[in-house]
Amino acid sequence: QITLRESGPTLVKATQTLTLTCTFSGFSLTTSGMGVAWIRQPPGKALEWLALIYWDGDKRYSPSLKNRLSITKDTSKDQVVLTMTNMDPVDTATYFCAHNFYRGELRNWFDPWGQGTLVTVSS
Amino acid sequence: QSVLTQPPSVSGAPGQRVTISCTGSSSSIGAGYDVHWYQQLPGTAPKLLIYGNSNRPSGVPDRFSGSKSGTSASLAITGLQAEDEADYYCQSFDRSLWTYVFGTGTKLTVL
Numbered sequence: 001q002i003t004l005r006e007s008g009p010t011l012v013k014a015t016q017t018l019t020l021t022c023t024f025s026g027f028s029l030t031t032s033g034m035g036v037a038w039i040r041q042p043p044g045k046a047l048e049w050l051a052l053i054y055w056d057g058d059k060r061y062s063p064s065l066k067n068r069l070s071i072t073k074d075t076s077k078d079q080v081v082l083t084m085t086n087m088d089p090v091d092t093a094t095y096f097c098a099h100n101f102y103r104g105e106l107r108n109w110f111d112p113w114g115q116g117t118l119v120t121v122s123s
Numbered sequence: 124q125s126v127l128t129q130p131p132s133v134s135g136a137p138g139q140r141v142t143i144s145c146t147g148s149s150s151s152i153g154a155g156y157d158v159h160w161y162q163q164l165p166g167t168a169p170k171l172l173i174y175g176n177s178n179r180p181s182g183v184p185d186r187f188s189g190s191k192s193g194t195s196a197s198l199a200i201t202g203l204q205a206e207d208e209a210d211y212y213c214q215s216f217d218r219s220l221w222t223y224v225f226g227t228g229t230k231l232t233v234l
Contacts, residue, residue: 037223047161047169047212049223062222096168105216108223109159111171111180 002026004036004097004114012087014123022080022097022114029055029075035100036080037110038071040093048093053080054102089121126151127213127226134232135203143229145196145213151224153194156216160189160198163210172211173198200231208233 008020020038027034038050051071052060061069070083080097095117098110128146135141145158152158158176161169171180173189176196188199196215200207213226 039225046228047214047225049225052223063220064222105218105223106155107157107175108216109157109171109174109214111174113168113170116168 002099002112004099004112006095006097006114006117008095008117008119010118011120011122014088014121016087018082018084018087018091018119020082020084020095020097020117020119022082024078024080024097024099024114027099028078029053029073029080031055033102035102036073037098037100038080038082039096039098039110039113040091041096041116042090042093045093050084050095051082052100087121089123092119092121094118126217126220126224127215129211129213129226129229131227132230132232134234136234137203137205139203140199140201141203141231142200143198143211143213143231145198145215145226147194147196147215147224148217149194150219151194151215151217152191152196154218156218158189158191158196159214160187161212161214163212165209169212203233205233207231 004024035054037052041047053071068085073080096113098113160173162172163169176191177189186202211229217224
């Protein structure tokens with residue numbers, strides 16, 4: 001059974017850097033095809049894909065946020081870390097991590113998801 | 124940014140059938156990228172409901188079905204139940220943006 005759990009600060013100030021950790025179990029990021037994605041959801045709004053990292057170190061980023069994002073993995077701890085620089089109140093959202101098995105962009109989906117962590121950015 | 128458009132809300136009485144549309148473009152759904160659907164119950168994380176346009180993961184009732192045609196996709200729910208009241212999102216990929224994209228979301232109300 002695959003499970004994921006997000007952790008990190010619940011409150012950050014504008015201009016600061018956010019660091020979130022996704023701790024997972026039930027799979028290994030050393031196994032071919034495995035990946036972990038980050039997705040966020042502002043309060044009352046839609047989902048937005050942020051980043052994705054694969055077993056082989058391949059990293060994908062949302063083009064609109066690419067300059068602010070960094071995703072890394074620690075296979076010894078079964079963790080994936082997302083950092084987002086220069087936080088702004090509009091970045092207030094629930095941040096989810098989710099498991100992905102690479103099937104190519106034609107047919108890639110995210111399952112399962114962590115419970116999410118709400119991050120509030122104060123001005 | 125959402126480049127997949129869904130109706131903001133749909134509703135139906137228990138036992139009825141409802142459909143939720145997801146409209147993309149020639150660079151997303153129309154380009155051959157699969158559509159996947161997620162159900163988000165209030166206060167919870169999204170849960171995969173349909174993958175690869177029309178496939179149900181184990182444990183998802185066959186009351187839920189998906190289809191895709193051209194630049195659009197649809198989620199159908201038959202035999203509506205109170206527990207189906209949730210937000211529903213479609214997801215695909217857009218090759219012009221080169222990013223995974225989600226729909227605008229649809230709130231289902233069971234009357």
